[in-house]
Amino acid sequence: MRATAARRAAAQRLREASVASPERDADLLLAHVLGIPLGRLPLVDALAAREQEAYDALVVRRAAREPLQHLTGTAAFRHVELAVGPGVFVPRPETELLAGWAIEQAQAVAAPVVVDLCTGSGAVAAAVKDEVPDAEVHAVELDEQAYAWAERNLSGTGVDLRHGDMATAFDDLLGTVDVVVCNPPYIPLEAWESVAAEARDHDPHLALFSGQDGLDAMRVLERRAAQLLRPGGVVGAEHADVQGESAPAVFAAAGRWLDVADHRDLAGRARYVTARLAR
Structure with missing residues (x-):
C-alpha cells in the first residue's frame, strides 16, 4: 500500500475516534513502525505487508484511545x-x-x-x-x-x-x-x-x-x-x-x-x- 494512502486512512480512522491530533498521531505511529525520523516520512513510497500490518494494529489501539506514548514507548520532554x-x-x-x-x-x-x-x-x-x-x-x-x-x-x-x-x-x-x-x-x-x-x-x-x-x-x-x-x-x-x-x-x-x-x-x-x- 502507498504510504500516503496509509497515512490518510489512518488519520481518518483516528479522526472518527475523536483523537485530538489525528494527522500527527498517524504520522508518528508510522515513523515509529518504520524506525525513521518524522521528517523522512515524505520520502517513503510504499509499505511492506508486515509494515502495514504493524501500522494497522497500532492505529486500532490508538483509535481505542490508548495513549500514543504507550504505543511508541517514549515521550519527549x-x-x-x-x-x-x-x-x-x-x-x-x-x-x-x-x-x-x-x-x-x-x-x-x-x-x-x-x-x-x-x-x-x-x-x-x-x-x-x-x-x-x-x-x-x-x-x-x-x-x-x-x-x-x-x-x-x-x-x-x-x-x-x-x-x-x-x-x-x-x-x-x-x-x-x-x-x-x-x-x-x-x-x-x-x-x-x-x-x-x-x-x-x-x-x-x-x-x-x-x-x-x-x-x-x-x-x-x-x-x-x-x-x-x-x-x-x-x-x-x-x-x-x-x-x-x-x-x-x-x-x-x-x-x-x-x-x-x-x-x-x-x-x-x-x-x-x-x-x-x-x-
Missing part, C-alpha cells in the same frame, strides 16, 4: 526522552513550562538543591538535571509502578530518586532546599467524566485525582515545601486550569509565603502557581 508505558503518568507538554521555571530558578543559585515531589516518570527531575548539571536534584514517587519507570529514566543521571510519600520525604534535607517543584494530582473526584479517555483509562489514578476540590495534594505540598525550603526558597506546582485562584489561595492562606503568583500556559490557561518562603 524538553531536551530529554523518557521511557513511558502502563502504570505511569505520561508527561504533558504544558508541564514543560513548570520545568522551565524550576530550571530558571535553579540557574539563579550557586550549587542549587532542587526537589521534585510526585516525580512520576521522572520528567521534571530529568529536565532540571539535564539543563542545570551542577544542581543537586532529588525526586520522590509513591506509586510502585511509576517509581519503576522513574528509576529507569533517572538511572545514570545523578538524580537521587527515592520511593516514598511527598508528605514525609527528605527529612535529611529540611531547611536546605532552594527549589521545590511538583506536578501533583489535581483533578476533583467529581470531574471523572470530563477527563480525557487517554488519561482516565490509562494514567494511574493516584497521579490524577486529589479529593473533592482537587487540592488535597496541593495542601500537602504547601506544608512540606515550607519544611524543605530554606528561607527565601521557592516552590512551583502545576494545577488545573480552573484552579487559577484556588491553588494560589492555598499558599496565600498559610501566611508564610511571599510573591504568590499564578502563571498561564501558551494557550492562556492558568497552569501553575509559584511562591517564595518568607525569611
Whole structure:
C-alpha cells in the first residue's frame, strides 16, 4: 500500500475516534513502525505487508484511545526522552513550562538543591538535571509502578530518586532546599467524566485525582515545601486550569509565603502557581 494512502486512512480512522491530533498521531505511529525520523516520512513510497500490518494494529489501539506514548514507548520532554508505558503518568507538554521555571530558578543559585515531589516518570527531575548539571536534584514517587519507570529514566543521571510519600520525604534535607517543584494530582473526584479517555483509562489514578476540590495534594505540598525550603526558597506546582485562584489561595492562606503568583500556559490557561518562603 502507498504510504500516503496509509497515512490518510489512518488519520481518518483516528479522526472518527475523536483523537485530538489525528494527522500527527498517524504520522508518528508510522515513523515509529518504520524506525525513521518524522521528517523522512515524505520520502517513503510504499509499505511492506508486515509494515502495514504493524501500522494497522497500532492505529486500532490508538483509535481505542490508548495513549500514543504507550504505543511508541517514549515521550519527549524538553531536551530529554523518557521511557513511558502502563502504570505511569505520561508527561504533558504544558508541564514543560513548570520545568522551565524550576530550571530558571535553579540557574539563579550557586550549587542549587532542587526537589521534585510526585516525580512520576521522572520528567521534571530529568529536565532540571539535564539543563542545570551542577544542581543537586532529588525526586520522590509513591506509586510502585511509576517509581519503576522513574528509576529507569533517572538511572545514570545523578538524580537521587527515592520511593516514598511527598508528605514525609527528605527529612535529611529540611531547611536546605532552594527549589521545590511538583506536578501533583489535581483533578476533583467529581470531574471523572470530563477527563480525557487517554488519561482516565490509562494514567494511574493516584497521579490524577486529589479529593473533592482537587487540592488535597496541593495542601500537602504547601506544608512540606515550607519544611524543605530554606528561607527565601521557592516552590512551583502545576494545577488545573480552573484552579487559577484556588491553588494560589492555598499558599496565600498559610501566611508564610511571599510573591504568590499564578502563571498561564501558551494557550492562556492558568497552569501553575509559584511562591517564595518568607525569611
